[in-house]
Amino acid sequence: MNQPAIKISGVHKNFGALHALRGIDLVIEQGEFFALLGPNGAGKSTLINILAGLIAPTSGNVSVMGFNVGEQYQQARQLLGVVPQELVFDPFFNVREMLRFQAGYFGRGRENDAWVDEILEGLGLTDKAHTNMRRLSGGMKRRALIAQALAHKPPVIVLDEPTAGVDVELRQMLWEFIKKLNRDGHTIILTTHYLEEAEALCSRVGMMKQGQIVALDKTSDLLNRFSGKQLRLTLGNVVLPDDIRTLVRYAENGIFTFALDDMAQIEFVLSSLRTANIKVLDMQLSEADLEDVFLSLVGNSSSVGILKGATHE
Amino acid sequence: MSDLNSINQMNLNAGLRGPWTLLKKELLRFWRVSFQTVAAPVITALLYLLIFSHVLESHVQVYDGVPYTAFLIPGLIMMSVLQNAFANSSSSLIQSKVMGNIVFILLTPLTHLQFFMAFLIASIIRGLVVGLCIYLVAMWFVDLSVANPWLIIAFALLGSALLGTFGIIAGIWADRFDQMAAFQNFIIMPLTFLSGVFYSIHSLPPFWQKLSQLNPFFYMIDGFRYGFFGKGDVSPLISLSIVGVSFLVLALITLKMLKSGYKLRS
Numbered sequence: 001m002n003q004p005a006i007k008i009s010g011v012h013k014n015f016g017a018l019h020a021l022r023g024i025d026l027v028i029e030q031g032e033f034f035a036l037l038g039p040n041g042a043g044k045s046t047l048i049n050i051l052a053g054l055i056a057p058t059s060g061n062v063s064v065m066g067f068n069v070g071e072q073y074q075q076a077r078q079l080l081g082v083v084p085q086e087l088v089f090d091p092f093f094n095v096r097e098m099l100r101f102q103a104g105y106f107g108r109g110r111e112n113d114a115w116v117d118e119i120l121e122g123l124g125l126t127d128k129a130h131t132n133m134r135r136l137s138g139g140m141k142r143r144a145l146i147a148q149a150l151a152h153k154p155p156v157i158v159l160d161e162p163t164a165g166v167d168v169e170l171r172q173m174l175w176e177f178i179k180k181l182n183r184d185g186h187t188i189i190l191t192t193h194y195l196e197e198a199e200a201l202c203s204r205v206g207m208m209k210q211g212q213i214v215a216l217d218k219t220s221d222l223l224n225r226f227s228g229k230q231l232r233l234t235l236g237n238v239v240l241p242d243d244i245r246t247l248v249r250y251a252e253n254g255i256f257t258f259a260l261d262d263m264a265q266i267e268f269v270l271s272s273l274r275t276a277n278i279k280v281l282d283m284q285l286s287e288a289d290l291e292d293v294f295l296s297l298v299g300n301s302s303s304v305g306i307l308k309g310a311t312h313e
Numbered sequence: 314m315s316d317l318n319s320i321n322q323m324n325l326n327a328g329l330r331g332p333w334t335l336l337k338k339e340l341l342r343f344w345r346v347s348f349q350t351v352a353a354p355v356i357t358a359l360l361y362l363l364i365f366s367h368v369l370e371s372h373v374q375v376y377d378g379v380p381y382t383a384f385l386i387p388g389l390i391m392m393s394v395l396q397n398a399f400a401n402s403s404s405s406l407i408q409s410k411v412m413g414n415i416v417f418i419l420l421t422p423l424t425h426l427q428f429f430m431a432f433l434i435a436s437i438i439r440g441l442v443v444g445l446c447i448y449l450v451a452m453w454f455v456d457l458s459v460a461n462p463w464l465i466i467a468f469a470l471l472g473s474a475l476l477g478t479f480g481i482i483a484g485i486w487a488d489r490f491d492q493m494a495a496f497q498n499f500i501i502m503p504l505t506f507l508s509g510v511f512y513s514i515h516s517l518p519p520f521w522q523k524l525s526q527l528n529p530f531f532y533m534i535d536g537f538r539y540g541f542f543g544k545g546d547v548s549p550l551i552s553l554s555i556v557g558v559s560f561l562v563l564a565l566i567t568l569k570m571l572k573s574g575y576k577l578r579s
Contacts, residue, residue: 084413088414090409
C-alpha cells in the first residue's frame with residue numbers, strides 16, 4: 001500500500017485564546033513538490049512544527065508515510081527532514097562533524113558518509129567541510145542547515161522559508177539541488193515568500209489564511225482557474241465608474257489591476273474610462289501568475305483598503 | 314525510496330547509536346573547551362586548598378589524627394564534582410536553547426529516556442574527570458588514605474548523577490542565561506558551601522546542624538569523605554540512601570518533564 005507522504009486530518013491548534021490552526025486537512029503524495037503559501041501569521045510554521053513534532057496539535061491527526069507523528073514519532077521522524085526557518089547552528093563543531101552527529105542521532109554511522117559527501121558536494125560545501133560552523137558566512141550557514149536536515153537521507157523533506165535572505169545565485173543553486181532530490185524520489189514541501197519560485201518548481205500549491213487552507217490545487221489548475229488577462233492601468237487618484245469597478249482585482253497608489261476574461265473587455269474598460277473622462281497614464285497587459293492568485297485568495301488588507309479608498313473618493 | 318519495513322527495523326538496530334552519538338557530542342563539547350571546563354575548576358579547587366590549608370592547618374583539626382589539609386581535600390573534590398556535573402548539563406542545554414540549535418536534537422527519533430541518559434552520563438564523566446584531576450594534583454601535597462574505595466566511587470557516581478540531573482532540570486526550565494546564573498548563585502553555591510566542605514557540621518550550633526541535615530549536599534560530601542577516613546558526621550549508609558532516593562526523585566521529575574516536552578516542545 002502506497003501511503004501518502006503527509007496526511008493531515010482535522011488539525012486544530014490553540015495558543016491560549018489564539019486559534020492558530022482551524023481544521024487543516026491536507027494530503028501530500030509521495031514524490032510531490034508541494035508549496036505551502038500564505039502571509040505571515042497564516043499558520044504555515046505552526047503546521048510545520050506540528051508535522052516535525054516540535055509542538056503538539058490541540059486536536060487532529062498528522063502522519064508521515066502512515067506513521068502518526070505523536071504515537072509513532074520515532075518512525076515518523078526517521079522519514080522526515082526539516083529545514084528550520086531560523087539560521088541556527090552549533091558553534092562547537094565543524095560542518096562534517098555536525099552532519100555525522102545529525103546522521104548518528106538517526107542511527108546512521110560511517111556507512112552514511114558517502115551520502116554526507118554527496119550532500120556536501122551538491123550544496124557546494126565540500127571546501128567548508130572542516131570549517132567551524134561559526135566561521136561560515138550567512139549563505140554557507142543556510143546551506144549547512146539544509147545539509148543537516150538531509151543528513152539521514154529522509155524521503156520527505158520540509159523546507160520552511162529556505163531562501164529567505166539568500167542571494168539570487170545561491171537561491172538558484174539551492175533549487176537545482178532540491179529539484180534533483182525531487183527527481184530522485186524525495187517528497188518536497190516548502191514554504192516560501194517567493195511566489196515565482198513556487199510557480200516554477202511546485203506541482204501543487206496550498207494557500208493558507210488565518211489558520212485555514214483557502215486554496216489547494218495543482219499549480220497549473222490554480223493558474224487556469226484565474227486565467228485570463230491582467231490589465232494594469234495607471235489612472236491616478238480617481239473614482240471609477242460603477243460598471244467597471246467590479247472588474248478591479250486590486251488597486252494600489254492609483255494603479256488599478258483589472259481581471260479580464262477576454263480581450264473584448266479591454267475595449268469595454270477603456271470606453272467606460274473615456275466616458276467618465278478619466279485619462280489613462282500608463283497601460284500593461286499580462287497573463288495571470290501565482291501572485292495574482294495569491295492576492296485574490298489571501299488578500300491584503302492594505303490593498304483592499306486602498307481599493308476602497310480609491311473608488312470612493 | 315526507503316522501504317517502510319526497513320525503517321521499523323532500522324530503529325531497532327539504531328537504538329543505541331542515537332543516544333551514543335548524543336553522548337559523544339556532549340563529551341566533545343566540553344572537551345573542546347577543556348581549559349574552561351576542566352583546567353579552570355581544578356585551579357579554583359587548588360587555590361581553595363592552598364589558602365585554607367595555609368590559614369587553618371595549625372589551628373583546626375576536625376578528626377583525630379587527620380590533618381586539616383587532608384580533611385579538606387575530599388570535600389573540595391566532591392564540591393568540584395558536583396558543581397561541574399551541574400554545569401555540564403545545564404550550560405549545554407541553555408546554550409542550545411538560546412542559540413536555537415536544540416531543534417536538531419528535538420527533530421530526531423531519540424526518546425526522552427535516551428536524551429536523559431546522554432546528558433546524564435556526559436555530566437557524570439565531566440564531574441569525575443574534574444574530581445580525578447584534583448585528586449591527582451592534591452596527592453602532591455598530602456598523602457591521602459583511602460578507607461573504602463567503593464564508598465568513594467558510589468558517592469562520586471551518585472553525587473554527579475544527582476547534580477547532572479538537577480542541571481538538566483535547570484537547563485530545561487531556564488530561558489535565559491541570567492535565570493541560569495540565579496540557579497547557580499542562589500541554589501547550587503549556598504548548598505555547596507553550607508554542606509561541610511570546609512568544616513564538620515558538629516562544630517556548628519545545634520540550629521545550623523539541624524539545618525545542614527536538610528541539605529542533600531551535606532550527605533554527598535560526608536559520605537564521600539567517609540570513604541577516605543572511615544569516619545563522618547552520619548552513617549554512610551544513611552547518606553547513600555538519601556542521595557540515592559534524591560537522585561531517583563529528580564530523575565523521575567526530569568523524565569516526566571522531557572516526556573511532556575515541558576519548555577522544549579511548546
